Amino acid sequence: MTLTYSTICKGCWQQKHMPIPLRGLLSAPFRAVGIKPSRMNPNLCTICELMFERTMKARTVTIDATVLFADLRAYTQLSQTKTPAEMAGFLDEFYDRCANAIWRHDGLLNKTIGDAVMAIFNFPICQADHARQAVLAAREMQREFAARRDEFGVGIGIHCGQVSFGEFGHSHRDITAIGTVVNTAARTQSAAEAGQILVTEDVCRSVGAELANVEAREYRLKGFDDPIRLYAA
């Protein structure tokens, strides 16, 4: 599947009704002052990425969002036997495949962290069905990695709910989401096996029919007192 590139920034349009040109002749003066497609999503601009506080008039906003973590399994073991160039190639491919699946579903590739990727759905591009879009993106990733059939497997975890989204840190500014939802999504991912997508009950409820009959079991996640029920999407 290919990614459709937008002519204007989808985030600035949805959040502020400002048409910021990303591509074509009209984008030239914007690019000259550093406004260009964001690394986090090529259909968003660098205003969305770097000027959150100025455009949103707040350092953080509380929003409903879906958070997805994907992690390349066996990476630590493999990095003990493969050459640095081989490992770099694996990572390049992992990031690129994840990026494309996330962007096709209008998500934000917020961070790459060594062998893991963190994505946020529903901001700055709003999606009524953000939990479902995240699950679809996760399934695309797993299909592509399954087709590749190599030593690598990817574990994915998804959770949704209220997060604080905005700018954190003053000296090293960073746009990201924080809160229990993010932590739970990360822990859910760590429970997933290679090739598996685990989602929380909230995700199941939000997605509805498509996840009605999936398998579930209880997991004990690090940092959480009570066991948590996760569903194999």
Place this chain on the structure above:
Amino acid sequence: MTLTYSTICKGCWQQKHMPIPLRGLLSAPFRAVGIKPSRMNPNLCTICELMFERTMKARTVTIDATVLFADLRAYTQLSQTKTPAEMAGFLDEFYDRCANAIWRHDGLLNKTIGDAVMAIFNFPICQADHARQAVLAAREMQREFAARRDEFGVGIGIHCGQVSFGEFGHSHRDITAIGTVVNTAARTQSAAEAGQILVTEDVCRSVGAELANVEAREYRLKGFDDPIRLYAA
């Protein structure tokens, strides 16, 4: 301790002998085209951060470096009871304190990942004693957090050796370091208790006398077959 701000980019100067103005009148034309202090270290410029391949004529280079991970402990539990605004405040402060300690020792605050921070020492600013600088930065962090005496504790892990440093991913470009050293540093951090700095044998050897008589014990780290000896710095 305060941070000394450099007039020119230390990275461009050391790597390419190019004097890129970061501050003062001469920096104005550079800022106009988007060249300004990097978020990863205010004594480096955005060329160091975003144009690695163009300036280094390679996508990655293999270098000797020290990698430090610091993690805010009890964050997951706390995020279940504190308000999002309180958590945002804690994170802001954690990032800022870590950033300042890292920058005072010429390190690169490469990533903030929720409740964790990843720093790299010895590139783009070269330091003969990079392992020692990382340990000094870690001790400054622990001293500052100890002085604060709240519910938070920070666990820090440090390892050094050869890493691949450069740009990873094509669609979502990111400058970072990868390799066993990075994974080992992350795992070392996860073994550290709140208030503790754990370093590997390589770090001890590199730092020398200052770490000669520190306590050591064997740890079993996730993803590693053999137990590993870690030292409380």
